[in-house]
Amino acid sequence: MSTDKPPLNPHPLSEYVAWAGNRNREPILGVLKEKLPKESGRVLEMASGSGMHINYFAPHFDHLHFHPSDRDVEVFDNIKNLTSEHGNDNIADPVHLDLTDPETWFNPGEKNSFDAIFCINIFQVAPISIADGMMECASHLLSDNGVLLIYGPFKMEGGFTTDSNEEFHKTLASYEVPEWGLKDVADLKKAAAAHGMELKEIIDMPANNFSLIFGLK
Template sequence: MNQDRPPLDPHPLSEYVAWAGSRNRDPLLGVLKEKLPKDPSRVLEMASGSGMHINYFAPHFDHLHFHPSDKDIEVFNNIKKLSTEHNNDNIADPAHLDLTEPETWFNPGPPNSFSAIFCINIFQVAPITIADGMMECASHLLTDEGILLIYGPFKVEDSFTTDSNKEFHETLSSAGVPEWGLKDVADLRKAAERHGMELKEQIDMPVNNFSLIFGKKN
């Protein structure tokens, strides 16, 4: 266990989330540099939280326009504050997007208007049931060749890939919140298939995480 790790707290403005985010941002940036479109287009982040990731990534992609979103409007001021502090003029104002409320799904933009969507570290504290909303929403918002990148720790075929991931799952489960815990890649894949999407690529990441790349079925 890392002694510098703050106490577990999934609130988007917590010290724990900031610590976790600083650990994964550079490996994720490397994947985004490979996977994001090279032509000018729009990129959506689901569950932007504090805005730390989108504001870290945006300066590396002058040709892209980034759109933060979250179900909790309380984080919007922090997202905008970071954008101003970093002079990120390619980040739009945050939009209200709740994956359990279809009426919010087009707040970030019209159908087929995003070349990429990414979502970071959400499923370990979110119920797997939001996977259906995420896949259906993505199927509406993405262009035909667009991608949905989901990053985080997951089980694979109902097994933990490392002892540390099992320990993390047990730590989450001990909090007594039913939806906390590592979810299975297979369940995300099934949700994708129900909504015209499919898992295109599964990328191993540092500290036993994955980048899962989904796209529309051909």
């Protein structure tokens, strides 16, 4: 794959998303090695997209079982094909989870059934309103000491943390898609508080990104 940055395209199967995924996967893996259970457990990925991240991470955690999910069922074949190609037998088949549709969020039997949830690079191209669904899901699905890891570029308390993040926000805004643009961590904290969650840690990541670690209060 070329190392040149492709044109911006948030479709989960685009060259741009693949390029971004290859660039950020090692730093995120480092955080997961610190935060995921050291013994057996279940891990949910929200907005799995092509499945490139979950299929890269899973082989590093033989003791864990990974569960991909996405709102777009069209990506499910790609996720399953990657899982088969990599021989990842600790990844379940993807399930439909739409953070704008409460009917897809969970069923009663899954309460407290996940030890960790992660979501990568979704908020810059999704409405901030999905934070409410994400936090409600997490509050239901996570075990008492479980973590929700959200990775991406964000604003902090109304401001940009770097000039490059401000420039990225302007680039996203230039496409005139209403939901595109960097979201504020303060809004995620507000959504979390409404569902018994709180921001536990902010980890600085390469390329001016962050890993936000949420957990139950």
